[in-house]
Amino acid sequence: MADITCAPAAHHAYDTADRRALYRTIFERRDIRRDFLPDPIAPEVLSRVLLAAHHAPSVGFMQPWDFILLRDPAVRARVHALFARANAEAAMMFEGARRDSYRALKLEGIMEAPLNICVTCDRSRGGPVVLGRTHIPATDLFSSVCAVQNLWLAARAEGLGVGWVSILDNDALKAALGLPEAVVPVAYLCIGHVDQFRQRPELETAGWRKRLPLAGLVHLDGWGATGAEPELAERLSRDQAAGEDGRFLQDRLG
Numbered sequence: 001m002a003d004i005t006c007a008p009a010a011h012h013a014y015d016t017a018d019r020r021a022l023y024r025t026i027f028e029r030r031d032i033r034r035d036f037l038p039d040p041i042a043p044e045v046l047s048r049v050l051l052a053a054h055h056a057p058s059v060g061f062m063q064p065w066d067f068i069l070l071r072d073p074a075v076r077a078r079v080h081a082l083f084a085r086a087n088a089e090a091a092m093m094f095e096g097a098r099r100d101s102y103r104a105l106k107l108e109g110i111m112e113a114p115l116n117i118c119v120t121c122d123r124s125r126g127g128p129v130v131l132g133r134t135h136i137p138a139t140d141l142f143s144s145v146c147a148v149q150n151l152w153l154a155a156r157a158e159g160l161g162v163g164w165v166s167i168l169d170n171d172a173l174k175a176a177l178g179l180p181e182a183v184v185p186v187a188y189l190c191i192g193h194v195d196q197f198r199q200r201p202e203l204e205t206a207g208w209r210k211r212l213p214l215a216g217l218v219h220l221d222g223w224g225a226t227g228a229e230p231e232l233a234e235r236l237s238r239d240q241a242a243g244e245d246g247r248f249l250q251d252r253l254g
């Protein structure tokens, strides 16, 4: 098949350098559980990253998030103990060799990172009826997750690694952090400067799971019809291959 040409950026699109910076941040963001440096995060950097989180979309502009900064090693040690307990339980949910592989994974950096941040969701913020949340109550949680993603990407651009730890009993975490009744923990994050950003997800290099082919996940007019637009399917495959080979930023932005 003939090569597919890239359409030039149009309308309100950013110029190539800005688009490259954005896609670079997306592709080079990693979940970080090791290689943290003890260096503190400068207040101006932390402020920018938190502001990026605060600019996330939210249902009904509810902004249900709060950010609990956890620096005290004693508090973090209590959270680490919760992780250790949940992680032992989690290992038992896998069978045989998979259990051994699971146990070999490093799945948190709670004590190594200089800062942990718990991103929460106040389920009562905005009152009992929130625009856009009337039929899908979980949209407040989705909104807090959007804040997490903004934080994660801004952190990468600032050279900070972020690791999400979800192997925790959320009720126990809520109690440990003294959260009010209506507030739930959404994401427990370990954040700090790092020695390196790996090119690929750790779970991929460890052989746990591979990135799925995107073309097989894009459906047309209802569930089931993947690959229904051959030109798009072809482009998705080529873009993904370029991403895997580290050629996307150079070759695929038009």
Ligand SMILES: Cc1cc2c(cc1C)N(C[C@H](O)[C@H](O)[C@H](O)COP(=O)(O)O)c1[nH]c(=O)[nH]c(=O)c1N2
Pocket (backbone or CB within 6 Å): 029, 030, 031, 032, 033, 106, 107, 108, 163, 164, 165, 166, 167, 200, 201, 202, 203, 204
């Ligand atoms: C909701 C949620 C929860 C978790 C994660 C992510 C998300 C979105 N991830 C990170 C996850 O393993 C990682 O994102 C994927 O493996 C892909 O790797 P990159 O993020 O691309 O490096 C994660 N990682 C980990 O080591 N321990 C954990 O408990 C969790 N929990």
